[in-house]
Amino acid sequence: MQKVFLLLSILVSLSGCTSEKKEKKINIQTENTIVIEDPINKNKVKDTITKTKIIVKKETIDYVLNSTRNKKVEEKTKDDTPRNEETKEKVVVKEIEKIKSDHTIWNLLTKKYVSTTGKVNYKGFKANIAQIETYLLHLQNIAPQKDWTKNEKLAYWFNLYNASTIHLVASTYPVKSIKDINNGKPWDKKFIKSGSEIYSLNEIENTIVRPNFNEPRLHVAFNCAAVSCPKLLNEAFTPTKLNSQLSKLSSAWINDPSKNKVTENDLEISKIFDWYGVDFKKGIIPFINQYTDTKVNDSIKIKYLEYNWDLND
Structure with missing residues (x-):
């Protein structure tokens, strides 16, 4: 999660530099409340599970790749093979969060x-x-x-x-x-x-x-x-x-x-x-x-x- 907040901080600070940069956004969404029903007692127990989903737009990805000096991102994007936009997106998303199952x-x-x-x-x-x-x-x-x-x-x-x-x-x-x-x-x-x-x-x-x-x-x-x-x-x-x-x-x-x-x-x-x-x-x-x-x-x-x-x- 430290990687998430670091990257978010970089993006927020960079997005405030010019009017063009202000158009680069990261959307944060949260999941809904889970309601578990008890068929015997006829009552409901609410348990809220909040997980943050970070959706990175392509423009933001390009901006991060071109405008930051984050060594970890640069190391993963530097090689002799040209990267297409889809590959760049995968690199940045992987840098943001390592996905695991939630039980x-x-x-x-x-x-x-x-x-x-x-x-x-x-x-x-x-x-x-x-x-x-x-x-x-x-x-x-x-x-x-x-x-x-x-x-x-x-x-x-x-x-x-x-x-x-x-x-x-x-x-x-x-x-x-x-x-x-x-x-x-x-x-x-x-x-x-x-x-x-x-x-x-x-x-x-x-x-x-x-x-x-x-x-x-x-x-x-x-x-x-x-x-x-x-x-x-x-x-x-x-x-x-x-x-x-x-x-x-x-x-x-x-x-x-x-x-x-x-x-x-x-x-x-x-x-x-x-x-x-x-x-x-x-x-x-x-x-x-x-x-x-x-x-x-x-x-x-x-x-x-x-x-x-x-x-x-």
Whole structure:
């Protein structure tokens, strides 16, 4: 943001020099207030999200490039290849702001419609499905870039997956199970947009995240909208909190006797460990022992619990 204010200051000071310069303007716009409705209590909670959009006119871009001595801008525009106007515009806009995804809307919605135990109020989500769509459109337009950190990318994919899952269920609610959608194959439905690509839930999990991030805790982050699934986090994943969020969810999942029954000499655990055992590279029991107070013997025989696909509402 310091770069933004520096460039704005330069432009404002230069624009006051001549009448011609006064015509060079920067437009600043703010987004609207978000209203989240509660279908049960019939009240409304307003949460205002204000983000500054800086729209730089072409004349201003030319003026900046020709009239300032900002070394960072000059360094990015100096090379042996002639630059067209479109390229110049991209250079200046990139100098102004590095765009990242904003998970505020999803954070507000999950805090309101997901309990601390992971129960999901799909009726509430359905009443505010337009807000989910606004958030999904934002994620579509702000797809991960190469210069994003690992945590920025993971937070993006986890939130995109979960918001898309909730949208899929809420748009057809009431249903008994997510498997009642798309002929029993909801995870194969291609409907999730990110940049210019369209993905299914399976593709996000199995072709993007699992092969590329070496993170076994992803299985507590992706929510399948079922009773036996690890609980849905009642806040958005964020890059700065991601590690603590994943550890907290892992501990809650491992120590939930309805999902994993762990004793020193007896182990009945989620089918997730059976389906995705290859992701736990240090071993399933060592992973469990990270999060349980009761340490399990390494030689114990593992049994898997039946998976309950009823909706987590």
